[in-house]
Structures are given as structure tokens and as C-alpha cells.
Amino acid sequence: MASAGDTILDAPARAAPREPAWYPYLLIAPAMLMLVVVSLVPFLYAIWLSFHEAKFGRVKDFVGFDNYLTLLTDGRFWNSIGVAATFVFIAVPIEFMLGLAGALVLNQNVRGRSLLIPLLFMPAMMAPIVVGLLWKIMLAGSWGFFSYNVLERFHILTDTSVFASPDLALYALIFVDIWQWTPFMMLAFFAGLQALPLGPYRAAAVDGANPFQMFLHITLPLMTPLLAVIGLLRFIDAFKVFDTIYILTNGGPGTSTETPSILANKMTFEFWNIGEASALAVLVWIAFFAFCSVFYQVAKKRLNAF
């Protein structure tokens, strides 16, 4: 694994200034046109829809901000924000801490990394729908391997699936997310650790620093930008989890696991209230774009990555 955030090639590299000024634009034109069609047009269309009354596939009158007002006064919307916040603020910090601890362990004199590392990439690379399926099997009511051998044995829950319990379903989803993403966090942080310079550690060893001091005063400060970028990215991704929740609970029981993504999907394809669903989509989109630009700034300035 090479270095994290190397800066050697960061200067804008301009080779052979012989082409006319429009040449680079020609190169990016097909890709940018495609992205305008598949990304900008749908976004603008969603904005347009969100200002109209649109139900059951029929777009009717212009209604101004009515859809937004209905949405913002709807308890179900705020519930979905709360669910997503609980999900993200429990799952991501746990994944982060466990991932960092795991990376430090992996950075010891561990043998067989060439076999272990690919295997630990599996959960992150699997289809989320298959992750959902795995845990649907493991946590199926009464006969699921985990349900029977852990939950029932320790009298946490008997006979039904955790996903049918309004109190526990969300935590079960958080558990699944932690299962899926901790190994990846571990490997990403490990890649960062492998790229740290050895010099400071040699100097500290000469000064008689113990491993804990080295971690606190050398590893942590050097790793901070990388930790921030990976944490932020996971944070953004955790907000938009859809597939696993869809197959495991689809927002239920009741609305106890209904995230904005699940709610928007239900509004569109179950209630056919397209105007309000678009308003929700636009709000979520804007929030994401704000997160994205923070991610971009941090990665660019602190990590010199882009």
C-alpha cells in the first residue's frame, strides 16, 4: 500500500501547451453532457415537481411551497429524520472506533494478510440486498441461527424476529450496518497506517516513548485528515442506506425504522404523492450536497487528495 495523501504530484501539471484552448473541453464534453442528462435534468425536474401538486402520476397545478410546508409539518417526516440520525450517530462512531482499533491490530506483526485482507473486504463489496438477505436468514424469527442461538438463549427475544420488534428493529439494522462496514473502515485506516513515515517513530523510540505515547502524539495527529475524510464519507453513505432496510423491515414495524429514503420511496410508489416525495427528495439532495462540499474541502485542503 502506497502513501495516503501524497503531495508530490499536486502541482497542476500541464503537458505540451500546443493544443487550442477548447481542446480539454472537447475531451470532457461527452462525459459532462451525459452527466447533465442523467443527473442535472432529473434534479431540476424534481425541483419543478416539488412546486406542483402531483398525485397518481398526474401533474396538476403550481402550488408554490405547499408541498414543503406539508412535509415540514408532517410528524412522519421528522420521525424519519430522527430514525436516520439515530442510525447514523450510533452506527458510524462504533464502526469508526472498532475500525481504528482493528487497523492498529492489523498493523502489528500479523501473518497471512494477503488472504485476510481480501476476505475482510467481502462485506463492503457485497450487494447491500445480499447483506440484507444474509441477516434476514441469520435473524429470522425462531429458526434463524443468530435468533435461536443468541437472542433466544439469552432471553433477549423469543419466537419472533427482531425485525418485528418496534423497540429493537432499528438497533438490529444498526448492528447489520456495523457488521458490513467495520471491516472496511479497518482496512482503510490500515492503508493509512502503512503509509505513515517511519522517522518520527524512530526518534520517539530513541527518546524512550511507549507505544501508547507514540499512538497519541505521532499516529493520531498524522492520521487526523485521513480519519476525517473516511469518517465523513461513511457518514454520508450511512445516511442514504436503502437496500438493506428495504429488504429487512421496509421502515416497519410502524414507522420505527423509516428513514427519509424509505419514506420518499413509499410516498412515491405506495401513496403516489409525487409532489411531496419530490420536495423530500430535494431537501435530502440539498443536505447531501452540503455534506459533499465539506467532504471535498476537507479532502482537498487537509489531505491534499484531489
Place this chain on the structure above:
Amino acid sequence: MAEITERSRGRSGLFWTAAVVVYALIVLFPIFWMATMMVKPNDAMFARPTQWLFTPTLDHFAYVIEQGFHWSLLTSFVLCTVSTALVVLIGTPAAYAFARFEMKGKDDLFLFILGSRMAPPVCLVIPFYLIYAKVGLLDSFLGLTLAYMTFNLSFYVWVLRSFCRDLPVELEEAAALEGWSRVQIFRRVVFPLLRNGIVATAVLCFIFAWNEFLFAFMLGGSSVTTLPVSIPKLITSQGVRWGEMAVVGMTALVPVLAVVFVLQRHIVRGLTLGAVKG
């Protein structure tokens, strides 16, 4: 760390290795369990307490083939290959241009690309569905191929650009001094050096398309059914077909298993959008 002797390093290495192996086994256990369910008869599946030994059966495979799931497999494969090829074709020049040239508003264009990558799929699928319903692209090959461009083309341009920037610019300058044209330089100098990056990024795109569920579920239909979409279809009104779901699920894992071993160090780079050079 210098004073630690080789012997104690060896012993602690064994301890940490054991710790990581145990963790990996715990993480992989659900996958192993699903694999056994492919050949597990139903009565053993629902047994309480958990039954470890059973006579294997091929019933689940028979049902899956009877229902024509191999067509979903073929659909998935063709769709992912075509959309990835298109991404490589139009994404490569763009990534190269972004890495090598100064352009006006480059930062904004870049943020736009990042934005299309990060947008929650649910937000996109609503307008996509309505537009496709109007222009008749629902349940069509072309429709899904285009929809996959939103996340894969932006991903490809973004990540490949970071590979392009790792190439030493001096080689291209030298070739330019020789009087080579830009196309020649790209074909003979840049492409050979960039090939690994292109392959790694394209393979990741393939996997993202392979794993994609929501677009395929909402914009596809009876004529274009991908493998992930066929999984929830096995939750039928006559009950859940667990064994069959396990078969389809494991089939979906095959390319993933191949990819984790082949790509290894590029995965971190890909999943962190090039921020960490794994």
C-alpha cells in the same frame, strides 16, 4: 520499538494473527451459513435447535432454474458489461483532461461530478421514473444503462483522475518534444501506464452496477430483471423461499469474491473516491 526482540515479536505476531483470524471468521460466518442453505432441505433449515448436519438436496437449484433465474443472471451480466464499457469509453478522456489541463470552473464541474456520485439513489429514482414513463424507457435495457451512468460515470471520472495524476508528466512532455500528437502520446505513453488504473476502476464500476438494486427494481420490470431484483421476488404469497434466495444470493457473490482477491489494494482507493491511495 527497536528494543523489542525478534522472539517476542514473533509471539505477539501469532497472538494478533489469531485475533484477526477469529474476527474474520465471525464476519464471514453469515456468508458460510447462507452457502449451506443452498443445499439444505427445508425441514433441516427450520429445525430448532439448529441442525448442523443434513442430507444435501438440489431442490432449490431446480426451482431457481425452473423459474428462469438464469435469464436474470444473463441480463445482469450483459447490462453491467455494456454500461461499464460505455463509462470507460466516455469517462477516460474526461478523467485525463481533468488531471492534465487547467480549465475555467474546474472546481465547480468537479463538485458537480461528486454531487452526482453522492446523491441518494432514492432522490434520483423518482424523477427518473416519471421521465421514463413519459418517453417509454421503463423496463428497457437502454433506460437502465443510462440510469447507471449517474453513479458510475461520475465515480469513474473522479477515481481515474486520481490515477492520472500519479503519472509522471515528464514522459508526456518528452514525447511532445519529439513532436508526437496528443492522440499518439495518449496511446503510446499514457495508456500503457494507466491501464491498471482503468481496469481497477472499471471493475469497481461493474461491481457497483452488479450490486445495484433500487434503479433496477423501480425502472426495470418483467423484461429487464437483474439478479438483485430477483431476490425479493422469492418472498412469495405462499411464503419465503429461503433456500432459493440463498442460491441467488451466492450467485451474486461470485464476481465479488473474485474481485476482492484481484483488486485488493485498489478497493480502498475506489471506495474512498481516491482520497486514500491504497
